[in-house]
Amino acid sequence: VEREVKPYLAAAPGAVARAKALARSLGTPITEAVIAATIERLADCWEDPEAHEGISAFFDKRKPAWA
DSSP, rough: HHHHHHHHHOHHHHHHHHHHHHHHHHHHOOHHHHHHHHHHHHHHHHHHHHHHHHHHHHHHOOOOOOO
């Protein structure tokens, strides 16, 4: 069980929460408005401090603060 759960625990908690919220907000049918809102929400994630930490950790070849 631990081996299966480990990758999920290594993910950025805020990113996981946003991904879950985004998935719950999508409905059928997927309209142009839904697509536009999704793009906007995804673009906003790049401005989040958690994203900056994850990107920095990747380039610095270190674990992010949440890991």
